[in-house]
Amino acid sequence: MIKNNYYTQEFHGPYELYNLGDFSLEDGENIPDCKLAYATFGELNDAKDNAILIPTWFSGTSKAYEPYIGSGRALDPEKYFIVIVNQIGNGLSSSPHNTPAPFGMAHFPNVRIGDDVRAQHKFITEKYGIQELALVVGGSMGAQQTYEWAVRYPDMVKRAAPIAGTAKNTSHDFLFTETLNEAITSDPNWNGGNYQSCREVADGLKRHAKIWSVMGLSTEFYKKEGWRLFGVASLDEFIAGFLEPLFIEMDPNALLSMGWKWQRGDVSRNTNGNLQEALGQIKAKVYVMPIDEDMFFPPRDCEEEQKMIPNSELKVIRSICGHFALFAAEGKEYTDQIDKHLSELLAEPVLEAIK
């Protein structure tokens, strides 16, 4: 275990921890005392049918969804019990840097999207007795988990909204994530995952941030000086004052753990590789919500999957921020689109036959 002040209540709280005990992973290894960090908003009603689950994206934490939640909004804590669960390996939940030997750091086992979803299922059923989810919604890797939830627990998930993500990761996306991983592992100070502080791997983390600057936004973002939306006054400041500082606080092994998982996200693992069959099992009403300028989860990839989901609609989000629209730096221009779609989705009747 090593110390990392970034992954603390100060920067990402408030959150709580739920101990799953010894948690078995799909690839055969275990995480002893596996902990999920989670944040909740609102109250679970007596019928226990007002729960909304939100899984986190790559490098993000529960804190990142704050711009999505509020009174009078679609994700309204006055109406819903909202549970945001940090994915395993994200730095708050059990992760390489906070897991004791012999399972920590370079020895942290490979975790898959399916592991996260099983862990989340165990958590909300055990802790709250939740047996149905009014909505599962998440961005990017949160979308991967959303799809996995809808496929794996079709009777439990009533509605699903995967934002800027796919059910089965593409080859192109796999390669992109590989470049993110290699930016870190090529740093000699990464040292096979054995370092004393993330600061030692600052060069690799900066290169990682630079690759995000190319693929995370869009060509139009830079043309229109969209970095101003992030509160910076110049392109240089966007890189050196926002993106680099953001990533150099993070744990390199955590990013690699999430990267490995992202690369292999694939709901068709549940159906012997048959994607049509996997998505065909979904009973939830689904709004598939890609972002128009996303460079690695482009709308056409998302639309192809949407067409395989029985009760689904495509709702494209407009943003020059591309994938990083998820940060909601555009404020209401972005969140109004999200709110509109999620409000409509939450108003969709859940058929008794399905329920």
Next chain:
Amino acid sequence: MIKNNYYTQEFHGPYELYNLGDFSLEDGENIPDCKLAYATFGELNDAKDNAILIPTWFSGTSKAYEPYIGSGRALDPEKYFIVIVNQIGNGLSSSPHNTPAPFGMAHFPNVRIGDDVRAQHKFITEKYGIQELALVVGGSMGAQQTYEWAVRYPDMVKRAAPIAGTAKNTSHDFLFTETLNEAITSDPNWNGGNYQSCREVADGLKRHAKIWSVMGLSTEFYKKEGWRLFGVASLDEFIAGFLEPLFIEMDPNALLSMGWKWQRGDVSRNTNGNLQEALGQIKAKVYVMPIDEDMFFPPRDCEEEQKMIPNSELKVIRSICGHFALFAAEGKEYTDQIDKHLSELLAEPVLEAIK
């Protein structure tokens, strides 16, 4: 100087060398005995008005344009005198690895697009007495040089066809190229540009190739298994059997020299930063030819520039190969589009007033 068997007649010939003598660069340094490697097809006519100039792209050589030239094609050696000039720093013309101390390797001076175009102008006027060019055409960095030619020598360039490139490089493109450069410079064996063989920098060059795999093609390319067009049987083979072998033969300092130049391509350097004024000076008939799936020279960026060019048209090339469509791996499906546009452009009358 170091030996590199890749940059030889065996792999890139036939070509010849023209010695420009001591060549002064925009940024103040000189290249002594600066040599341009060039290949010609066809014969210069007596009027010396049938010359077509083609500058090379990043990492490419004169050899790369072979699929573009042929009898009965637009670029027909039976009608035109076609001169392909290798850009400075590309490994065949004066470059870091083939320039003697004290100007070689890590000490090779910074070269700009404008330097290449002045060098090419000196070459074709001195060597052939050419005073007008029926066409300047080139892809990617070749397009950057094409634009520079049309702006810098407006009375000389009668027609111009920049394919998959811009007149002024964008911020996004600058960042992308930075990740390509950093993939190399992060390799400890690059050693500040001082190595004995490109083989020592194989790790960095492989990472460089991996980044190309993400940005050089398109999401649709991978979805449709477009790598089959490159004669490989799997995605892994496309990376390990095509892209990596391609780049690990190249000289790291050559790629960095071209990368630096690419990042700073900007015809508005001729007009104190006024792009509209620079492009407004063009007298050539111009076909701006972006590739629809290009991830870093997208059609909308090219169209914005096209609208600033008085006598111009936008001709979008269709290809799932994105930027790498330039390799012409699709065969006639791609070259027929190029031929059609270039044939039409070459048939465009050159106004006497302009001529």
